[in-house]
Amino acid sequence: MYTIRDIARLAAVSVATVSGVLNNKPTVKPALVDRVKKAMDALDYHPDQVARSLRVRRTCTVGMVIADVTNPFFTDVIRGVEKEAQSNGYSVILCDSNEDPTLERNYLSMLFSRRVDGVLLVPTSSTSAQESRIHKRFPIVLIDRVPLGFTGDAIMTDNFSAAYDGTRHLIDLGHRQIGIITGHLNLSNGLDRLEGFRKALQEENVALPDKYLQQGDFQLESGYRCGLKLMQLPIPPTAIFSCNNKMTLGLMRALGELHVHCPEAVSILGFDDFEWSAYFTPRLTTIAQPTYEMGRQAMQILLRKLQSTKNDGLSEGSRVTVVKLKAELRVRDSTTSPATRRDMQKENAAIEIIN
Amino acid sequence: MYTIRDIARLAAVSVATVSGVLNNKPTVKPALVDRVKKAMDALDYHPDQVARSLRVRRTCTVGMVIADVTNPFFTDVIRGVEKEAQSNGYSVILCDSNEDPTLERNYLSMLFSRRVDGVLLVPTSSTSAQESRIHKRFPIVLIDRVPLGFTGDAIMTDNFSAAYDGTRHLIDLGHRQIGIITGHLNLSNGLDRLEGFRKALQEENVALPDKYLQQGDFQLESGYRCGLKLMQLPIPPTAIFSCNNKMTLGLMRALGELHVHCPEAVSILGFDDFEWSAYFTPRLTTIAQPTYEMGRQAMQILLRKLQSTKNDGLSEGSRVTVVKLKAELRVRDSTTSPATRRDMQKENAAIEIIN
DNA sequence: TTGAAAGCGCTACCAC
DNA sequence: GTGGTAGCGCTTTCAA
Numbered sequence: 001m002y003t004i005r006d007i008a009r010l011a012a013v014s015v016a017t018v019s020g021v022l023n024n025k026p027t028v029k030p031a032l033v034d035r036v037k038k039a040m041d042a043l044d045y046h047p048d049q050v051a052r053s054l055r056v057r058r059t060c061t062v063g064m065v066i067a068d069v070t071n072p073f074f075t076d077v078i079r080g081v082e083k084e085a086q087s088n089g090y091s092v093i094l095c096d097s098n099e100d101p102t103l104e105r106n107y108l109s110m111l112f113s114r115r116v117d118g119v120l121l122v123p124t125s126s127t128s129a130q131e132s133r134i135h136k137r138f139p140i141v142l143i144d145r146v147p148l149g150f151t152g153d154a155i156m157t158d159n160f161s162a163a164y165d166g167t168r169h170l171i172d173l174g175h176r177q178i179g180i181i182t183g184h185l186n187l188s189n190g191l192d193r194l195e196g197f198r199k200a201l202q203e204e205n206v207a208l209p210d211k212y213l214q215q216g217d218f219q220l221e222s223g224y225r226c227g228l229k230l231m232q233l234p235i236p237p238t239a240i241f242s243c244n245n246k247m248t249l250g251l252m253r254a255l256g257e258l259h260v261h262c263p264e265a266v267s268i269l270g271f272d273d274f275e276w277s278a279y280f281t282p283r284l285t286t287i288a289q290p291t292y293e294m295g296r297q298a299m300q301i302l303l304r305k306l307q308s309t310k311n312d313g314l315s316e317g318s319r320v321t322v323v324k325l326k327a328e329l330r331v332r333d334s335t336t337s338p339a340t341r342r343d344m345q346k347e348n349a350a351i352e353i354i355n
Numbered sequence: 356m357y358t359i360r361d362i363a364r365l366a367a368v369s370v371a372t373v374s375g376v377l378n379n380k381p382t383v384k385p386a387l388v389d390r391v392k393k394a395m396d397a398l399d400y401h402p403d404q405v406a407r408s409l410r411v412r413r414t415c416t417v418g419m420v421i422a423d424v425t426n427p428f429f430t431d432v433i434r435g436v437e438k439e440a441q442s443n444g445y446s447v448i449l450c451d452s453n454e455d456p457t458l459e460r461n462y463l464s465m466l467f468s469r470r471v472d473g474v475l476l477v478p479t480s481s482t483s484a485q486e487s488r489i490h491k492r493f494p495i496v497l498i499d500r501v502p503l504g505f506t507g508d509a510i511m512t513d514n515f516s517a518a519y520d521g522t523r524h525l526i527d528l529g530h531r532q533i534g535i536i537t538g539h540l541n542l543s544n545g546l547d548r549l550e551g552f553r554k555a556l557q558e559e560n561v562a563l564p565d566k567y568l569q570q571g572d573f574q575l576e577s578g579y580r581c582g583l584k585l586m587q588l589p590i591p592p593t594a595i596f597s598c599n600n601k602m603t604l605g606l607m608r609a610l611g612e613l614h615v616h617c618p619e620a621v622s623i624l625g626f627d628d629f630e631w632s633a634y635f636t637p638r639l640t641t642i643a644q645p646t647y648e649m650g651r652q653a654m655q656i657l658l659r660k661l662q663s664t665k666n667d668g669l670s671e672g673s674r675v676t677v678v679k680l681k682a683e684l685r686v687r688d689s690t691t692s693p694a695t696r697r698d699m700q701k702e703n704a705a706i707e708i709i710n
Numbered sequence: 711t712t713g714a715a716a717g718c719g720c721t722a723c724c725a726c
Numbered sequence: 727g728t729g730g731t732a733g734c735g736c737t738t739t740c741a742a
Binding site for chain 1: 399401402403404405406408409414416424425427430431433434437438441446447448449450451464465467468469470488575604607608630631633634635636
């Protein structure tokens with residue numbers, strides 16, 4: 001492992017000069033630059049970033065704490081973050097909190113010890129992102145969701161509008177009995193989607209019976225459970241709005257087990273699009289979040305904060321950035337008008353008997 | 356930002372003592388340990404890992420360079436890696452090479468500069484993992500695949516056996532016209548799967564017409580293209596083995612467009628299982644790789660190397676570890692006997708009856 | 711324009 | 727047991 005002194009010796013200059021060419025200081029004579037670069041090549045020299053970090057008090061590393069690496073929603077976000085980081089000379093340390101507040105807290109401590117310049121965080125429901133102590137450590141940008149009452153930098157989908165638009169789509173198709181499987185309601189994404197849904201219903205005076213509102217937790221299992229409950233009601237809904245991808249999957253399983261056909265017997269609208277959505281039968285109608293873009297912009301916001309923080313320490317005074325990105329409704333085959341479904345139901349019943 | 360000196364001053368001890376309690380040196384008197392810990396709590400002190408790293412010449416960080424964060428196969432691997440790293444006090448810097456050898460090379464340089472202790476790498480087809488210079492930098496463990504002729508530490512699925520078993524399943528169902536959509540053949544995973552497929556065919560004297568072998572590149576688009584080609588043949592295969600998840604998706608799209616039904620018209624066997632496999636219609640028969648386990652063990656192998664390397668520098672002498680994990684065939688609904696679909700084909704029907 | 715030297719926060723050696 | 731201190735590889739001031 002060679003050091004800057006080895007290069008200096010080989011190039012017959014001082015360490016300061018080597019450092020100068022490493023940092024593209026324009027004051028170094030071209031002839032020396034050449035000699036130094038040759039020496040570096042000869043020894044396959046790569047300057048030690050950790051020594052550099054210690055000296056300049058900056059690691060060019062950010063931490064990213066997410067809730068589930070396995071969820072395609074987050075992996076798209078990661079890709080956006082990683083791309084943007086990479087092209088700005090930053091590295092990202094990936095941490096998977098698995099929705100566990102304790103793990104989240106531990107990761108945040110670890111990242112602090114590692115002196116990351118900033119953190120991107122998908123907060124768990126009882127997140128430490130609400131403690132002022134955490135914000136004293138490093139700049140933080142929240143992604144996807146914020147705890148209720150949180151004030152700080154964040155980027156997310158405009159969940160209210162997205163849910164509103166999706167629900168309007170169901171209403172416009174003629175549905176009046178619409179069920180919803182919600183997420184956690186103490187996090188903005190869960191709550192805002194429910195509120196957008198409610199708003200659309202109220203505007204058209206569509207009632208929302210208690211039983212049509214099933215509270216899930218964004219996990220597959222809860223989608224399954226809520227799906228069973230909804231479809232086993234005396235009067236099941238003619239359409240269901242499922243508030244994230246995993247729950248939609250659970251819901252589909254429930255439908256399968258109950259032999260309830262979609263969209264003939266019930267229309268399904270899912271939040272979150274993913275690569276495979278178009279390969280389900282029926283092809284899923286979804287609300288697509290701009291995931292990659294969310295990751296990219298999250299990193300940009302953080303970079304901007306780092307820039308402005310550079311000299312003044314953690315500048316409490318800087319303005320808070322909150323970005324809400326528009327989602328896109330992708331209408332495919334899992335939503336249809338409820339009128340057509342009654343006829344189909346009869347057909348299916350007949351077929352069922354024949355079988 | 357407090358330093359070890361602040362703690363020393365507050366606890367009225369020397370920095371050496373503080374360092375002692377930080378590193379659980381048993382020689383420090385309990386009374387002092389207490390005082391020091393109190394001081395740390397009071398100041399929310401977290402020791403600076405970058406200073407520590409510089410001193411001990413170890414960062415407790417590993418780099419992970421993968422080909423596509425967006426592919427569920429890799430995200431499961433990541434989760435295994437991250438979990439194992441976390442519980443051993445290691446952090447992982449995530450890099451997405453996007454299957455680009457140049458990016459891979461850049462990431463490897465960057466990781467070297469950051470003085471990561473080791474690297475987990477999913478190599479691109481013309482990977483720098485074959486250059487001895489790279490191996491001089493840090494220990495590397497390859498994941499999922501190795502370039503042809505590579506000798507070094509690696510962990511992957513036993514692709515040959517897995518493909519062999521899967522193909523046997525198709526043959527046992529009565530298929531004699533079996534197509535394959537392969538991956539890159541200059542990487543072990545692509546080649547081994549083809550070879551396992553071939554072996555099973557040869558054992559039963561099943562011919563493999565040239566046209567039944569379509570070479571893809573593990574991307575969705577190639578699965579689509581190859582699928583179209585296969586099913587538009589004068590005599591299309593009665594079963595297709597698709598060598599990874601993305602290509603299977605492309606294949607499904609091709610079938611949809613051609614209005615070819617699965618499994619009635621053609622059986623599909625896909626390599627790679629994923630959470631949604633059971634939600635397709637039909638439910639996909641797949642070969643499931645032990646992804647999480649692969650990540651976990653990859654990290655374990657690397658940790659073991661780090662352990663043995665600790666003192667002796669990069670010990671060229673240490674033995675090479677190559678692990679091949681067993682895959683699991685998950686038979687669902689996309690594969691079925693060809694007899695049921697072609698009543699007119701007497702040969703197959705006869706075979707079916709004999710079976 | 712170049713070089714000598716101090717010092718970032720920590721560990722580890724050595725003296726007490 | 728505890729403390730003083732050199733030094734990890736780099737940047738940056740200051741003097742030449």
